[in-house]
Amino acid sequence: MASTTERKPLALPGEHKKVLLHSCCAPCSGEVMEAIQASGIDFTIFFYNPNIHPLKEYELRKQENIRFAEKFGIPFIDADYDRDNWFERAKGMENEPERGIRCTMCFDMRFERTALYAYEHGFPVITSSLGISRWKDMQQINDCGVRAASHYPDMLYWEYNWRKGGGSARMIEISKRENFYQQEYCGCVYSLRDTNRHRLEGGRERIQLGVKFYGDEDAAAED
């Protein structure tokens, strides 16, 4: 896994050697996966994102993540798509803005399942690719991760800032290199609604699922 920028070796908290990585999508987890693997840390990907709507978008994001994991031989756990449960928990929060209480619920739900799987399968540390996105509130994500891990004795949430040390740039670099599917909204039906509303107000088209891929614009510009 070569990159144009150097990474410093990473170490898990508590001198542990094994981590369960909650992954939200291939673009966000590409750099995280490469950084963990480059440090020789044993890890497994846990894909649990019942927030993603509709099913077509969920499958697109998941299959991209599976493709990348298989390429580098990383174990991939394909967890439930229990969207009824997600919608149940989101009731009353339909009109909350991004980074608000609906998102706290959404992170809590995903991390609770991640922590449960970690506990049942002997992972002492959990972490997530969610925080690498500049659209997200890293403190909000870390708080949810720590809360989920705190339900189990000795479990730790790894609060590493994946954006630093060139991580954000490598995230884009890897996404282009791998020609990852480029989602254009956070994930849930409410973020799709709000992003479309914003685009229409700005005179842009609605989002079309499954059509945009990292690197395609660069390739078109070179033609």
Ligand code: SF4
């Ligand atoms: S905007 Fe994103 S983080 Fe917030 S509830 Fe929707 S999918 Fe979850």
